[in-house]
Amino acid sequence: MSCLDCSCILRTPVESIRPEELSQSSIHECLADSDLDWIPPSTGRNETEFCSSNVSHYELQLEIGRRFNNLTSVYLARHTPTGMQVAVRITDLENCSEEHLKALQNEVVLSHFFQHPNVMTLWTVFTAGSWLWVISPFMAYGSARHLLNTYFPEGMSEALIGNILFGAIRGLNYMHQNGYIHRNIKASHILISGDGLVSLSGLNNLYSLVNNGQKSKVVYDFPQFSTSVLPWLSPELLRQDLSGYNMKSDIYSVGITACELANGYVPFQDMPRTQMLLQKLKGPTYCPWDINTFPCGESRMKNSRSGVDSGIGESMTRTMTSERLQIPFSKTFSPAFYNLVELCLQQDPEKRPSARSLLSHTFFKQIKEQTQNSLLSLLPPPIQNNRSEFLAVPSTAVGTKLGHITANQDDTDWEF
Amino acid sequence: MLTQTTRNGEKYIGGGNAKLAGLEGFMWVTRRGAGTVHQQLMGKWPLGKKDVSQIFNNILRRQIGTRSPTVEYISAHPHILFMLLKGYESPNIALRCGIMLRECIRHEPLAKIILFSEQFRDFFKYVEMSTFDIASDAFATFKDLLTRHKLLVAEFLEQNYDAIFEDYEKLLHSENYVTKRQSLKLLGELILDRHNFAIMTKYISKPENLKLMMNLLRDKSPNIQFEAFHVFKVFVASPNKTQPIVEILLKNQPKLIEFLSNFQKERTDDEQFTDEKNYLIKQIRDLKKPTA
Numbered sequence: 001m002s003c004l005d006c007s008c009i010l011r012t013p014v015e016s017i018r019p020e021e022l023s024q025s026s027i028h029e030c031l032a033d034s035d036l037d038w039i040p041p042s043t044g045r046n047e048t049e050f051c052s053s054n055v056s057h058y059e060l061q062l063e064i065g066r067r068f069n070n071l072t073s074v075y076l077a078r079h080t081p082t083g084m085q086v087a088v089r090i091t092d093l094e095n096c097s098e099e100h101l102k103a104l105q106n107e108v109v110l111s112h113f114f115q116h117p118n119v120m121t122l123w124t125v126f127t128a129g130s131w132l133w134v135i136s137p138f139m140a141y142g143s144a145r146h147l148l149n150t151y152f153p154e155g156m157s158e159a160l161i162g163n164i165l166f167g168a169i170r171g172l173n174y175m176h177q178n179g180y181i182h183r184n185i186k187a188s189h190i191l192i193s194g195d196g197l198v199s200l201s202g203l204n205n206l207y208s209l210v211n212n213g214q215k216s217k218v219v220y221d222f223p224q225f226s227t228s229v230l231p232w233l234s235p236e237l238l239r240q241d242l243s244g245y246n247m248k249s250d251i252y253s254v255g256i257t258a259c260e261l262a263n264g265y266v267p268f269q270d271m272p273r274t275q276m277l278l279q280k281l282k283g284p285t286y287c288p289w290d291i292n293t294f295p296c297g298e299s300r301m302k303n304s305r306s307g308v309d310s311g312i313g314e315s316m317t318r319t320m321t322s323e324r325l326q327i328p329f330s331k332t333f334s335p336a337f338y339n340l341v342e343l344c345l346q347q348d349p350e351k352r353p354s355a356r357s358l359l360s361h362t363f364f365k366q367i368k369e370q371t372q373n374s375l376l377s378l379l380p381p382p383i384q385n386n387r388s389e390f391l392a393v394p395s396t397a398v399g400t401k402l403g404h405i406t407a408n409q410d411d412t413d414w415e416f
Numbered sequence: 417m418l419t420q421t422t423r424n425g426e427k428y429i430g431g432g433n434a435k436l437a438g439l440e441g442f443m444w445v446t447r448r449g450a451g452t453v454h455q456q457l458m459g460k461w462p463l464g465k466k467d468v469s470q471i472f473n474n475i476l477r478r479q480i481g482t483r484s485p486t487v488e489y490i491s492a493h494p495h496i497l498f499m500l501l502k503g504y505e506s507p508n509i510a511l512r513c514g515i516m517l518r519e520c521i522r523h524e525p526l527a528k529i530i531l532f533s534e535q536f537r538d539f540f541k542y543v544e545m546s547t548f549d550i551a552s553d554a555f556a557t558f559k560d561l562l563t564r565h566k567l568l569v570a571e572f573l574e575q576n577y578d579a580i581f582e583d584y585e586k587l588l589h590s591e592n593y594v595t596k597r598q599s600l601k602l603l604g605e606l607i608l609d610r611h612n613f614a615i616m617t618k619y620i621s622k623p624e625n626l627k628l629m630m631n632l633l634r635d636k637s638p639n640i641q642f643e644a645f646h647v648f649k650v651f652v653a654s655p656n657k658t659q660p661i662v663e664i665l666l667k668n669q670p671k672l673i674e675f676l677s678n679f680q681k682e683r684t685d686d687e688q689f690t691d692e693k694n695y696l697i698k699q700i701r702d703l704k705k706p707t708a
Contacts, residue, residue: 053546053547093593093594093597093639094593094637094638094639098601101594101597105548105549105552105556108548108549108552109511109549109552109553112511112549113511124547125547125548125549126546126547126548127548127592127593127594129593130593130637132548132594210470214477414627414630414631414634414664414668414671415667415668415671416623416627416664416667
């Protein structure tokens with residue numbers, strides 16, 4: 001039984017259609033011809049030769065963000081021996097509970113198993129005192145959330161959304177094929193490199209469907225550190241009932257993320273959590289806002305009234321209206337985009353498309369024919385050129401941080 | 417029966433009934449043009465690492481009635497286990513080997529082979545490695561070995577007490593913050609497990625262990641202090657303290673009372689901790705020099 005279940009996971013990578021996966025398996029194939037000792041396929045590991053695990057080899061330049069409930073600071077840094085720009089995530093483990101520590105360990109261990117261009121790789125992980133340093137490639141455009149905040153406060157163009165989502169869903173498809181649920185999909189976890197490569201990050205809530213050699217069909221586990229990701233999570237995950245949830249939960253998050261990219265707003269931003277849950281369970285379905293949504297908003301508002309009972313629905317529509325009134329909606333979205341979002345946000349998880357079938361959705365048709373450069377053409381130059389928006393980090397910051405834990409002042413010694 | 421040869425002369429561990437789903441994995445190996453799973457593990461063949469561990473874990477779970485043929489096979493060929501263990505020394509395969517090793521450890525006979533082997537002591541080296549992820553994985557395996565099969569572990573620790581605790585003490589002195597913190601926590605779990613009662617009794621009879629814990633109570637890291645507290649409390653709470661233990665506690669009686677009164681006061685939300693602290697203070701205050 002379990003063997004049958006597993007065999008489908010085993011096989012999928014081999015049967016890949018995507019070119020980049022083919023190129024990976026071809027490494028195995030060409031080596032199969034020679035009888036030489038096995039050389040591992042190139043992985044993030046090989047970079048370790050370039051990225052030393054020595055604190056003094058990194059010169060922190062700017063703090064570019066916070067993650068993991070603010071426990072981790074992300075810096076742009078220069079790896080001095082090579083001059084390469086890298087991203088460094090620094091966490092003081094002393095502030096981390098046992099559960100946080102476990103989650104961090106889980107993340108770094110798992111991320112070594114993923115080798116996909118659209119999934120974030122970690123180059124080196126080491127500790128210095130109680131500080132955990134995680135070195136990864138520097139993504140010059142930051143996250144899609146960062147792009148929204150900086151350049152597109154009213155939402156991105158459809159072409160840009162398409163490019164970003166396509167990369168993210170490719171990464172997600174890879175994870176799903178390997179039996180993992182991401183559980184943390186949102187714009188701030190989709191990173192874009194200086195050469196336009198989209199990669200999926202935020203691996204600290206991953207859940208493996210394969211446990212103890214057996215693949216489970218449903219999951220009941222509630223992600224541990226998920227307060228910040230609640231707006232993106234699917235109704236079935238939030239509901240925590242006996243039917244559980246599965247990979248399709250991620251597809252719902254993709255739908256919400258699509259809206260986030262389109263609207264510029266963090267979804268359900270000003271809504272109390274319970275109200276958000278009610279809306280997710282009872283509708284109206286969250287959607288991208290464009291010129292048609294608002295002027296004809298009358299009909300939509302009626303829908304929402306009929307969909308939600310009591311005052312909750314009304315107050316919800318009111319907040320949405322006031323937001324909309326301030327935004328001049330001049331853009332329109334194609335029916336294909338609306339259709340994509342609708343498919344992803346369906347109540348019944350089984351009706352939602354899989355990540356793989358999403359990739360062949362009409363919305364992505366054009367993107368597939370394009371190259372990475374097309375994404376770059378839609379974006380202003382990456383942040384290296386306008387660094388001034390960030391506060392520079394004095395390089396001494398690391399030193400002071402490392403000395404953060406001071407010895408107990410009280411110096412009476414025990415007598416033995 | 418466990419080794420099968422195909423027409424091409426390729427051998428497979430496992431095998432057995434062709435109707436069994438496990439064959440899926442084997443045929444797939446053939447399609448890739450690879451050799452035996454055995455050779456895969458030796459790193460001689462170019463099959464993907466992840467695939468190897470999935471096939472391995474799969475055949476390990478195979479059962480024929482109540483028999484687990486793969487477990488029997490590995491028991492008869494324990495070098496497979498030591499090969500996996502050695503994997504921690506090769507960064508490229510370490511984490512995959514860790515997965516397979518932990519799958520093996522689920523089976524008591526295989527856990528027993530590793531625990532009672534010379535190579536077990538290599539874990540003390542692996543958990544201190546500078547690569548955070550490999551050290552973390554090695555620690556997870558180490559912890560699994562020492563906690564999964566309670567009776568086996570108790571027997572193992574009793575038989576090898578001196579050697580193991582000599583090595584274990586080095587972990588508690590480790591320069592590596594994570595190693596130190598996690599091994600101290602695991603020590604607390606081990607000696608508080610009722611299966612390990614005999615080991616606990618032995619551990620808390622030794623004054624050098626008490627000294628170590630008292631020093632760790634004053635470690636610069638509050639997390640380490642806290643874990644040390646959970647070992648220290650056993651020394652104090654034990655009704656049968658040995659003479660040297662009582663002497664140390666008496667020698668430091670006022671200092672300990674003062675120290676514990678101010679110890680991690682900010683941890684107010686943990687009621688059990690506060691209760692335990694008060695209990696220890698009372699115990700230490702009531703300590704009297706034995707009249708005998």
